[in-house]
Amino acid sequence: MPAVSNASRRAVLTGLAGTVAGCAVTPTVPVTGFEPRRISPILMTPERIIRITVCTRGFRPTGPRLDVEPVGETRVVHNYGHGGSGWSLSWGSSAIAARKAMALAGLAGGPPNIAVLGSGALGLTSALQLQRMGARVTIYARDRAAFTRSMRATGSWTPDSRVADADRISADFQPLWEQMARETYATHQTYLGTEGDSVVFSDRYYLSGEADLPRPPAPLPIRTGLGVKPIRFFEARLNGLTPRSFPLPASASPFAVGETRMGSSLQFNVTELAHRLETEFLTHGGRIETRTFNAPSELTTLPEKIVINCTGYGARALFGDKDLTPVRGQIAWLAPQPEANYGLHFRGVTVLSRPDGIVVQNTRNDMNGVGLDDETPDREEAEATIGLVAPLFPSIRRLPTG
Numbered sequence: 001m002p003a004v005s006n007a008s009r010r011a012v013l014t015g016l017a018g019t020v021a022g023c024a025v026t027p028t029v030p031v032t033g034f035e036p037r038r039i040s041p042i043l044m045t046p047e048r049i050i051r052i053t054v055c056t057r058g059f060r061p062t063g064p065r066l067d068v069e070p071v072g073e074t075r076v077v078h079n080y081g082h083g084g085s086g087w088s089l090s091w092g093s094s095a096i097a098a099r100k101a102m103a104l105a106g107l108a109g110g111p112p113n114i115a116v117l118g119s120g121a122l123g124l125t126s127a128l129q130l131q132r133m134g135a136r137v138t139i140y141a142r143d144r145a146a147f148t149r150s151m152r153a154t155g156s157w158t159p160d161s162r163v164a165d166a167d168r169i170s171a172d173f174q175p176l177w178e179q180m181a182r183e184t185y186a187t188h189q190t191y192l193g194t195e196g197d198s199v200v201f202s203d204r205y206y207l208s209g210e211a212d213l214p215r216p217p218a219p220l221p222i223r224t225g226l227g228v229k230p231i232r233f234f235e236a237r238l239n240g241l242t243p244r245s246f247p248l249p250a251s252a253s254p255f256a257v258g259e260t261r262m263g264s265s266l267q268f269n270v271t272e273l274a275h276r277l278e279t280e281f282l283t284h285g286g287r288i289e290t291r292t293f294n295a296p297s298e299l300t301t302l303p304e305k306i307v308i309n310c311t312g313y314g315a316r317a318l319f320g321d322k323d324l325t326p327v328r329g330q331i332a333w334l335a336p337q338p339e340a341n342y343g344l345h346f347r348g349v350t351v352l353s354r355p356d357g358i359v360v361q362n363t364r365n366d367m368n369g370v371g372l373d374d375e376t377p378d379r380e381e382a383e384a385t386i387g388l389v390a391p392l393f394p395s396i397r398r399l400p401t402g
């Protein structure tokens, strides 16, 4: 086979876009080879709801807390406040916290005994990072993984979702965030292709325009919370890390909307992922103890003198962190449809098909959830959200049957 240089390969790929001297050119991916996409329609109807979950994200305007606080003789390394990005920043943030804990423990006296407080995304990944660095670890938590707020996450790669207020971050936040995102992305990929599919890449459709769809129902009652200026350096900092989306010609789009972009994105099948991480921790000699702490001073009663604090939104009450702001988010879960293995974004609604249910989430409503900590499910909101995206599916190109 003749050798093809990288330069000539690039020329083929960018040929359709043309080049402008001295300007960055968005690469155009040739999509002419795409057959019409045939996908299974999601049965998008309120009758299919299996549960409605509401979760409070713990958001800190200055970003996650990662400093060390002395509590008597005990040293507490904080690792909480990841907003809507906890699963997407987990491994990287926990590696930073674990390195701090290991440095505090020092090298003398064999493997250090270190405690982790909390068993959500940050607690499990902190415990595993510590084990991988050679520590003996005990997790203390009020709730086991399956019952934590982390289980109510969408399961998308969203490292910049409500993780800080752009007007409040310090100069060193951007490189720190990039380090957390890159390390997390790389570590999640070590679970790709393993039994249980806890982490997968799945197709995403980004839909805009209405084409011939029925008009949207009356607008949702928007909850009113506070506004946050989102951080906007994802592209600049993580350019080239993840697959890009590209436009699908109307003839190849399965949806009858104005425009379709298609991409491939990391997906966390959170139920399986948490189970897997917990099992991995226990298999490597970790211990989990059910315990609730009502004041930081209670940590001094633990045999471990170094503690990583991963209590999520719980840190507001436990450590009196008034900067930790609640951000309400609701998901309506439809009965699983394994044959529909994709996600989409349309009219401000995110839909993601997972083995444990189909996520239907109104992200526009979530944008206004800052300051709201009411975790009562709202059936009316769930049904209205389903109504926004339901018109997409009757006209879908179906998978051939039989």
Ligand SMILES: Cc1cc2nc3c(=O)[nH]c(=O)nc-3n(C[C@H](O)[C@H](O)[C@H](O)COP(=O)(O)OP(=O)(O)OC[C@H]3O[C@@H](n4cnc5c(N)ncnc54)[C@H](O)[C@@H]3O)c2cc1C
Pocket: 054, 055, 056, 057, 058, 079, 080, 081, 082, 083, 084, 085, 086, 087, 088, 089, 117, 118, 119, 120, 121, 122, 123, 140, 141, 142, 143, 144, 145, 148, 149, 150, 151, 152, 153, 154, 155, 156, 157, 158, 159, 291, 292, 293, 294, 310, 311, 312, 313, 314, 315, 318, 327, 328, 329, 330, 331
């Ligand atoms: C609707 C919604 C969708 C989301 N979607 C995504 C997504 O797609 N991708 C993404 O990356 N992130 C997402 N997130 C964010 C993500 O879920 C959180 O950032 C993450 O789960 C926080 O994990 P955590 O371990 O810090 O906290 P938690 O999961 O809340 O765990 C806290 C742990 O600490 C324990 N604890 C708390 N207080 C005490 C106490 N006093 N004593 C003892 N134990 C205590 C709890 O029992 C629990 O074990 C979403 C969040 C919401 C609300």
